[in-house]
Amino acid sequence: MADLTSEFLNISSPNPFWLASAPPTDKAYNVNRAFEAGWGGVVWKTLGEDPPIVNVNGPRYSALHSNERRVIGFNNIELITDRPLQTNLDEMRQIKRDWPDRAVVASVMFSMNEETWSKYVPMIEDTGADAFELNFGCPHGMSERGMGAAVGQVPEYIQMVTEWCKQAASIPVIVKLTPNVSNIVPPAKAALDGGADAVSLINTINSIMRVDYDTLTMYPTTDGMGTHGGYCGEAVKPIALNMVAEISRNAETAELPISGIGGITNWRDAVDFLALGADNVQVCTAAMVYGFKIIDDLTDGLSMFLDDKGLKSVAELVGKAVPSVTDWQYLNLNYVEKAVIDQDLCIKCGRCHIVCEDTSHQAITQTVNGERHFQVIDEECIGCNLCVSVCPVDSCITMHAVTEGIDARTGQAIVTKSANWTTHPNNPMRKEG
Amino acid sequence: MARQQPNIQSGRLDKAEIDGNFADLHPPLSRSEALIAADRCYFCYDAPCTTACPTGIDIPGFIQKIRSDNIRGSAHTILRENIMGGMCARVCPTEDLCEAACVRYTHEEKPVDIGLLQRYATDPIFAQGTALFERNDSSGKTVAVVGGGPAGLSCAHRLSMLGHDVVVFNRDSKPGGLNEYGIAAYKTIDDFAQREVDYILSIGGIDVRNNMTLGADINLADLRNEYDAVFLGVGLGSVNELGIENEDLAGVENAIDYIADLRQADDKSALPVGERVVVIGGGMTAIDIAVQSKRLGAGRVDIVYRRGRAQMGASDFEQELAQTSGVTIHHWVQPVRLLGDRTVSGIELQKTTLGDDGKLSASGATFVLDADIIFKAIGQKLDDNKLGEELDGLALERGKIVVDESQATSLDNVWAGGDCVVGGDDLTVSAVQHGKIAAIAIDRQLRS
Ligand SMILES: Cc1cc2nc3c(=O)[nH]c(=O)nc-3n(C[C@H](O)[C@H](O)[C@H](O)COP(=O)(O)OP(=O)(O)OC[C@H]3O[C@@H](n4cnc5c(N)ncnc54)[C@H](O)[C@@H]3O)c2cc1C
Ligand SMILES: Cc1cc2nc3c(=O)[nH]c(=O)nc-3n(C[C@H](O)[C@H](O)[C@H](O)COP(=O)(O)O)c2cc1C
Ligand code: SF4
Ligand code: SF4
Ligand code: SF4
Numbered sequence: 111m112a113d114l115t116s117e118f119l120n121i122s123s124p125n126p127f128w129l130a131s132a133p134p135t136d137k138a139y140n141v142n143r144a145f146e147a148g149w150g151g152v153v154w155k156t157l158g159e160d161p162p163i164v165n166v167n168g169p170r171y172s173a174l175h176s177n178e179r180r181v182i183g184f185n186n187i188e189l190i191t192d193r194p195l196q197t198n199l200d201e202m203r204q205i206k207r208d209w210p211d212r213a214v215v216a217s218v219m220f221s222m223n224e225e226t227w228s229k230y231v232p233m234i235e236d237t238g239a240d241a242f243e244l245n246f247g248c249p250h251g252m253s254e255r256g257m258g259a260a261v262g263q264v265p266e267y268i269q270m271v272t273e274w275c276k277q278a279a280s281i282p283v284i285v286k287l288t289p290n291v292s293n294i295v296p297p298a299k300a301a302l303d304g305g306a307d308a309v310s311l312i313n314t315i316n317s318i319m320r321v322d323y324d325t326l327t328m329y330p331t332t333d334g335m336g337t338h339g340g341y342c343g344e345a346v347k348p349i350a351l352n353m354v355a356e357i358s359r360n361a362e363t364a365e366l367p368i369s370g371i372g373g374i375t376n377w378r379d380a381v382d383f384l385a386l387g388a389d390n391v392q393v394c395t396a397a398m399v400y401g402f403k404i405i406d407d408l409t410d411g412l413s414m415f416l417d418d419k420g421l422k423s424v425a426e427l428v429g430k431a432v433p434s435v436t437d438w439q440y441l442n443l444n445y446v447e448k449a450v451i452d453q454d455l456c457i458k459c460g461r462c463h464i465v466c467e468d469t470s471h472q473a474i475t476q477t478v479n480g481e482r483h484f485q486v487i488d489e490e491c492i493g494c495n496l497c498v499s500v501c502p503v504d505s506c507i508t509m510h511a512v513t514e515g516i517d518a519r520t521g522q523a524i525v526t527k528s529a530n531w532t533t534h535p536n537n538p539m540r541k542e543g
Numbered sequence: 544m545a546r547q548q549p550n551i552q553s554g555r556l557d558k559a560e561i562d563g564n565f566a567d568l569h570p571p572l573s574r575s576e577a578l579i580a581a582d583r584c585y586f587c588y589d590a591p592c593t594t595a596c597p598t599g600i601d602i603p604g605f606i607q608k609i610r611s612d613n614i615r616g617s618a619h620t621i622l623r624e625n626i627m628g629g630m631c632a633r634v635c636p637t638e639d640l641c642e643a644a645c646v647r648y649t650h651e652e653k654p655v656d657i658g659l660l661q662r663y664a665t666d667p668i669f670a671q672g673t674a675l676f677e678r679n680d681s682s683g684k685t686v687a688v689v690g691g692g693p694a695g696l697s698c699a700h701r702l703s704m705l706g707h708d709v710v711v712f713n714r715d716s717k718p719g720g721l722n723e724y725g726i727a728a729y730k731t732i733d734d735f736a737q738r739e740v741d742y743i744l745s746i747g748g749i750d751v752r753n754n755m756t757l758g759a760d761i762n763l764a765d766l767r768n769e770y771d772a773v774f775l776g777v778g779l780g781s782v783n784e785l786g787i788e789n790e791d792l793a794g795v796e797n798a799i800d801y802i803a804d805l806r807q808a809d810d811k812s813a814l815p816v817g818e819r820v821v822v823i824g825g826g827m828t829a830i831d832i833a834v835q836s837k838r839l840g841a842g843r844v845d846i847v848y849r850r851g852r853a854q855m856g857a858s859d860f861e862q863e864l865a866q867t868s869g870v871t872i873h874h875w876v877q878p879v880r881l882l883g884d885r886t887v888s889g890i891e892l893q894k895t896t897l898g899d900d901g902k903l904s905a906s907g908a909t910f911v912l913d914a915d916i917i918f919k920a921i922g923q924k925l926d927d928n929k930l931g932e933e934l935d936g937l938a939l940e941r942g943k944i945v946v947d948e949s950q951a952t953s954l955d956n957v958w959a960g961g962d963c964v965v966g967g968d969d970l971t972v973s974a975v976q977h978g979k980i981a982a983i984a985i986d987r988q989l990r991s
Contacts, residue, residue, distance in 0.1 A: 177579060177581060177582040178578070458649070460588030460590070464589075476588075482589075482591070502585045502650075
């Protein structure tokens with residue numbers, strides 16, 4: 111079996127799966143259970159200054175459910191730890207002693223002044239923690255007080271605070287980024303410029319789950335009033351993946367090690383993050399929804415996948431897919447695909463027909479010779495992949511490249527030479543080829 | 544051969560056990576079960592299930608509304624095509640209709656639970672009496688509907704919606720037809736048939752006159768004179784004869800008469816039940832009388848049918864229900880004669896075979912099944928004794944009324960539908976569709 115051992119910033123853990131800073135890592139009791147279950151490391155629930163913050167005593171969470179009540183998305187308005195700092199420090203010290211082979215990272219959030227940072231950072235480092243993670247991401251509550259996402263949204267602040275922390279710390283510093291920005295590269299660059307050893311992302315996304323259909327107030331509320339929370343869970347994975355890939359493929363930030371976070375629920379999700387450039391991953395919602403036992407599927411699923419691919423370690427997988435990510439303008443416009451329906455698998459639900467008919471290119475039949483029959487009309491198919499996306503039968507519709515002859519839709523000969531928008535005749539800004 | 548008195552008695556099981564045996568055959572879905580079942584629907588385009596539904600209910604449409612908790616909208620989608628969508632959810636052989644066509648049946652041999660979902664969507668409407676339909680402005684026309692079964696009531700409801708007044712003449716003392724007197728008791732518990740009738744009538748404009756029989760109390764000529772149009776939905780009033788020796792012995796009964804008594808009984812444990820029961824037939828009625836006899840405490844119940852499993856009118860599910868209820872089905876046997884002296888004591892049967900010419904022939908040794916009661920369930924026919932002269936002038940074919948695709952008969956201004964017409968397939972849902980189509984045709988005619 112492939113070796114799952116992970117070295118992230120020289121912090122070794124038996125596998126690349128850490129629990130993200132959140133309720134699963136709130137205190138020793140949970141963390142002991144997590145390590146017993148096999149998690150590779152924890153980022154402790156974010157520490158703050160004393161006196162500790164307080165949380166609401168009403169609902170903190172809400173979920174976006176499928177009809178089977180599977181949790182697809184998750185929302186929270188919890189703040190950072192509400193326990194006294196010393197309690198957390200004592201427990202962290204003990205945990206690190208009891209579990210020397212696991213990673214224990216201290217997530218921290220302090221107000222914007224240097225003395226505070228230089229006062230608290232050494233105290234925390236003294237517990238034996240392996241690294242700091244700077245929570246510049248919490249989008250609710252803390253951001254109103256000028257912390258969390260309020261820092262993470264301003265690159266200059268990120269750089270400044272990272273510098274303060276680096277000055278006071280001798281262990282590595284990871285900067286946790288907020289996705290509540292229009293471009294993730296400048297914050298990542300700022301972290302790098304401030305001396306960060308790595309970034310982790312994403313934290314949660316500003317969100318309101320829904321309204322209450324009886325009271326017509328937002329849902330949930332605390333005594334009739336609510337506030338936006340942070341969104342996470344499966345639904346946010348594609349957003350997180352894009353941000354990870356952007357940092358990985360951007361020359362200015364490519365060197366930054368990344369801890370990938372956001373919606374990881376099974377080993378395949380982890381493969382997504384790792385292949386797009388994350389060096390390890392963190393999990394919060396999936397553990398909150400299913401408990402710590404999911405680590406079994408995460409670890410042996412990943413390990414068997416690596417075996418199947420002939421990869422010997424996680425490190426060999428990291429970044430594999432990054433070279434395939436580019437800008438739209440560099441996509442080969444001469445490349446043609448057509449959908450093909452496997453008639454033996456087709457159950458004749460008609461979904462492909464109606465979506466292509468109503469919203470794409472009228473390229474799938476409904477009847478052939480008076481019989482219900484769904485078949486792609488090559489003369490119309492633009493290869494958009496919509497039918498593949500909606501067909502309920504796995505692998506029933508597949509896309510096939512047309513590599514020679516004529517494209518039945520355009521009547522033009524297939525051009526095998528690659529050509530993209532930068533040189534396209536319709537592009538007023540084209541470069542002469 | 545001397546034989547002791549037939550063993551027929553009531554109270555074979557105590558009331559509690561009978562109540563258990565006659566509880567809901569398919570208990571309703573809870574909300575979470577319904578949401579999970581609804582999620583399995585692929586929302587097909589030009590959905591095969593809808594094509595397979597005789598009333599053409601937009602099945603993916605109503606299921607999608609269940610998913611979004613739009614139950615009233617879902618019920619409206621169902622009931623606007625099939626006002627007896629509540630009963631049909633309970634009694635349709637879905638395994639031969641919509642669910643047989645479901646693409647998930649093709650996919651994984653497990654169709655979407657369309658029947659149960661239909662019930663989930665409609666139950667609250669009947670429980671709360673939610674009005675979903677309004678009457679159009681009055682047309683000033685009045686239509687006579689003969690027969691208060693599914694065909695007649697469906698026609699009446701649609702006519703009322705379209706703005707016409709309706710008088711329903713019904714032979715029985717309650718409306719509902721076989722919903723009230725025929726369907727197996729465990730398919731329609733808690734007096735659902737009458738609750739559904741009440742809902743249908745609550746739209747207004749429908750005057751039901753029970754105990755009025757065409758051919759006795761009223762005649763077709765008068766109706767044609769007095770009303771703007773006539774719809775006949777009289778069902779099939781008499782039972783086919785076996786045409787064999789000893790058919791008139793005591794203890795040889797029509798299954799549907801016994802079922803009607805059972806459906807009307809306040810206390811089922813008071814019904815007389817035979818120890819040994821033989822049922823002749825292969826349709827839904829045969830299965831129903833057999834299973835219900837067993838559930839009333841009969842010792843041994845045999846169904847004898849002259850053809851094979853595949854030819855039985857009863858669906859696979861119904862046949863399985865009989866077998867799991869402890870009924871024995873004998874295929875490929877036919878009655879030679881009934882045995883007994885004044886009261887029946889048994890039935891003599893012979894093996895049948897299907898010839899190359901497709902004809903059935905009986906040959907070889909005979910055998911006997913002892914019986915205390917023999918039920919005939921070999922089909923019904925139009926009640927031409929009572930209707931007598933009334934049928935004069937109506938084109939008939941093999942004892943049923945001939946209609947065109949708009950349910951018009953050979954007589955002007957007379958429409959017909961349900962079991963009494965050629966092409967009726969002895970299903971509640973088809974009777975409802977006939978009534979609906981006729982009403983739309985009548986409306987078109989009355990407004991032209
Ligand atoms: C035992 C049994 C079980 C069945 N089980 C099922 C089942 O599970 N699922 C299913 O889909 N179908 C089932 N059916 C078939 C279904 O009940 C019928 O197809 C359906 O009821 C036909 O409706 P209808 O309106 O044509 O006739 P009916 O339901 O027979 O109604 C006829 C109405 O006309 C009235 N009437 C009769 N003669 C006259 C007259 N001369 N004048 C005035 N009124 C008259 C009667 O009082 C009655 O109200 C079953 C039938 C039987 C007998
Ligand atoms: C209830 C809850 C509390 C959280 N608290 C913190 C926190 O204190 N510090 C922090 O950095 N992130 C916090 N997060 C964000 C998570 O660590 C993680 O970045 C985010 O949930 C995305 O990952 P996921 O999709 O696996 O949940 C919290 C998330 C949740 C759901
Ligand atoms: S790929 Fe797009 S255009 Fe082609 S058949 Fe599918 S939906 Fe239609
Ligand atoms: S969506 Fe898939 S299963 Fe449905 S008709 Fe199209 S190809 Fe067949
Ligand atoms: S055929 Fe089945 S899956 Fe398709 S719409 Fe009908 S119930 Fe839904």
